[in-house]
Amino acid sequence: MKAELSPEDSLRLNVLLAGEVHAIRIDEGALTLYALTPKGEAKVSLHRNCRPDLYVTRVRELLGGHALGSPGGYPVHLRRWSRLGRASPQNLEPLLKLGEPEAVIAVALAPTLTDEIARRAWWALPTMEVARYMLMHAAVREGAMGKVLADFLIEHLPFEEDPIQAMNSIRAVIGADLLDAAEGELLWAKAKRRPHYFIGFLEHRPDDLPAEGERSLPGEVAAQAAAGDAWALQLARCYAPSGQSFLLAAEMALEKPPAHEAVYLLLDILGAYFAAVRDAEAMTGYESEAAAMRALSRLSNADAEPILTRTTAVGPLMRRHLQPLFEPLLQHIRVLRGQP
Numbered sequence: 242m243k244a245e246l247s248p249e250d251s252l253r254l255n256v257l258l259a260g261e262v263h264a265i266r267i268d269e270g271a272l273t274l275y276a277l278t279p280k281g282e283a284k285v286s287l288h289r290n291c292r293p294d295l296y297v298t299r300v301r302e303l304l305g306g307h308a309l310g311s312p313g314g315y316p317v318h319l320r321r322w323s324r325l326g327r328a329s330p331q332n333l334e335p336l337l338k339l340g341e342p343e344a345v346i347a348v349a350l351a352p353t354l355t356d357e358i359a360r361r362a363w364w365a366l367p368t369m370e371v372a373r374y375m376l377m378h379a380a381v382r383e384g385a386m387g388k389v390l391a392d393f394l395i396e397h398l399p400f401e402e403d404p405i406q407a408m409n410s411i412r413a414v415i416g417a418d419l420l421d422a423a424e425g426e427l428l429w430a431k432a433k434r435r436p437h438y439f440i441g442f443l444e445h446r447p448d449d450l451p452a453e454g455e456r457s458l459p460g461e462v463a464a465q466a467a468a469g470d471a472w473a474l475q476l477a478r479c480y481a482p483s484g485q486s487f488l489l490a491a492e493m494a495l496e497k498p499p500a501h502e503a504v505y506l507l508l509d510i511l512g513a514y515f516a517a518v519r520d521a522e523a524m525t526g527y528e529s530e531a532a533a534m535r536a537l538s539r540l541s542n543a544d545a546e547p548i549l550t551r552t553t554a555v556g557p558l559m560r561r562h563l564q565p566l567f568e569p570l571l572q573h574i575r576v577l578r579g580q581p
Contacts, residue, residue: 246299247288254300257283258307264337264361265304269297274340277364301340308338333358342366349374356384363390369397369406373413382417391419395428404437404499408506411441418445426451432490436497439490443510452482453489456579465524472521475534479577487514492574495567500555504563505542511570512540533573540570 246254257276264277272287289296309332333351336344337358345366348358359381362371372390375381381390394410401407411428414420420428429451432438442450458466458480465473478484491511498504515538523531548562560567 245290246296246303247290250285250287250300251303253285254303257285258304258338262338263334264365265340266365267297267300267340269293272296274300277361304339308335334361337361337365345371346374350377352378354378355380356386359384359386359390367393369394369401369410373406373409376413376417376419382419387417387419391417395420395424404435405502407435408437408440408499408503411438412444413441415441415445433493436490436493437499437503439494440503440506440510443487443490443494443514444506447487447510447514448478448481448483450483450486450490453486454578455482455485456480462524462527470521471517472523472531472534475515475518475521476527476530479534485578488574488578492571492578495571495574496560498560498563500559501545501549504545504549504559508540508542508544511537515540529576533576536573537570 245251254274261279262276263279266275267273268275272289272293274285274287276283276285287296287300291299333348333353336348345362348354348362349366349371354362354375359375359378362375363386372394375386376390376394381387391414394414398407398410401410415425428438429442432442456479458477462473462476466477479488491507494503494507498507515534517538518531518534519538523535544566545563548566549559552559552562554562
């Protein structure tokens with residue numbers, strides 16, 4: 242016989258849902274349902290009459306029927322679309338009332354996410370994954386939730402065991418421009434021990450990095466740069482304090498990428514940084530710098546695909562596979578750092 246909700250739970254949940262509810266989460270271990278309302282947080286202890294997992298399913302069926310008119314809980318077709326950022330704008334508020342973590346992720350990814358809906362989603366599922374997703378949206382970055390999410394990601398960064406997710410947390414915070422100067426310097430210092438942290442800086446702050454040295458630009462190159470010559474401008478960019486920092490960070494990140502995603506991203510970042518000189522003519526006497534910048538300008542993730550699509554290796558083994566590709570790149574970077 243199909244298990245039903247206990248009469249007590251059925252009554253209490255229907256009374257709760259008859260009022261204004263902004264979001265719901267379920268603690269399956271404690272068999273407790275929490276609701277976010279305009280007056281604060283409400284709590285309903287559940288009294289199961291069957292297996293705990295089956296009983297929670299019955300609770301979610303009730304929630305789904307109330308929020309979406311779907312008595313089966315979170316609709317299967319929405320599950321498939323949730324991580325594609327295709328949740329309907331009309332569904333965002335109802336999705337938060339299902340007590341389903343996957344539904345909250347659908348909301349976090351939705352392009353129509355607002356700061357207020359982000360606040361409710363964060364109450365429902367305060368995880369690093371959700372924080373990263375929500376910081377992708379301008380309305381959230383620029384709203385009250387932006388700094389809340391950024392602070393959470395930085396605070397919990399030491400507990401993120403997956404280096405790629407740690408990298409993505411930093412990319413999200415720096416990309417949202419929610420890192421103050423002191424926090425940025427501290428994170429930059431930590432990146433010297435965990436070079437994949439540098440990737441967010443390289444991607445979003447290529448010309449605003451902590452100084453790690455400077456090279457004196459020859460007068461003739463400075464004159465050409467002042468005249469607007471693309472090649473000279475790029476060399477001046479590399480010789481500047483931030484440019485030397487960019488090159489140092491790129492070198493360190495290339496020496497120890499943790500996994501495929503970091504490699505692909507790094508190559509795209511380097512190619513974009515030097516893109517202006519892809520077809521530029523260089524001055525006589527600067528052949529080694531010209532060759533270095535031209536080689537780096539042509540980089541993209543496609544350069545690593547022939548290697549990485551044939552291996553699932555990560556860490557040191559992956560880096561050994563990449564050595565034939567990376568060694569020349571590292572040499573080009575060292576030329577531009579004045580360390581041939």
